[in-house]
Amino acid sequence: MVAYVIFDFDGTIADTYSWFLKNIQDMSRIYNFRYVTEEEGETLRDKTYGEIMEFLGISAWRTPQLAREFRKRAAGKMTSVKPFPHIKETLRRLSDHDYKLGIGSSNSESNIRMFLKHNDLEVFDYFSCGMSLSGKAHKLKALLKNEKIQAHEAIYIGDELRDIEAARKAGLKCGSVAWGYNTFTRLKEEQPDYCFETPQEIIQKLVKRV
Structure with a gap:
């Protein structure tokens, strides 16, 4: 689970x-x-x-x-940056269902926290942020270690091909979204564990089903 x-x-x-x-x-x-x-x-x-x-x-x-x-x-x-439509509601509902939410990003933690505070989205429990010469998979592995999370207990959701690769290298399930940088068609070719066409589908496909 x-x-x-x-x-x-x-x-x-x-x-x-x-x-x-x-x-x-x-x-x-x-x-x-x-x-x-x-x-x-x-x-x-x-x-x-x-x-x-x-x-x-x-x-x-x-x-x-x-x-x-x-x-x-x-x-x-x-x-000045906006959250994607309906993502706020999705994140809050996940939190309401007692999922522990985290962010793994090459952006800085201070930038991300500024965005979250401005958009009333301070629902995240842990962060692994910043550029790493070893790549995003290294950051995800460090996050799992620091937070004492077993890989089978977590999923990583992103919008790029490299997010799928990083999740797999870290031993995580991976989910791809349709509204980000890489096209949804290209992402689906890599056969991620989950494909989300809308933020609402994250709730539909994950809650009590992962």
């Missing part, structure tokens, strides 16, 4: 895509990587994280630097 539901943040809880695209366009001029048009951004939604970095011309060693820049730009701006 699963008692812990761990969420990705950007693209799963918070609708940050427009902000992300605007800033990646701005940073391309500063850091000299490929500028992405809105049309190109849409075509990248079927790509893996590695394929996107290759398209942009960003080498692996520069990723931490750019991630720090993104977090710096986001600081103080999170109050």
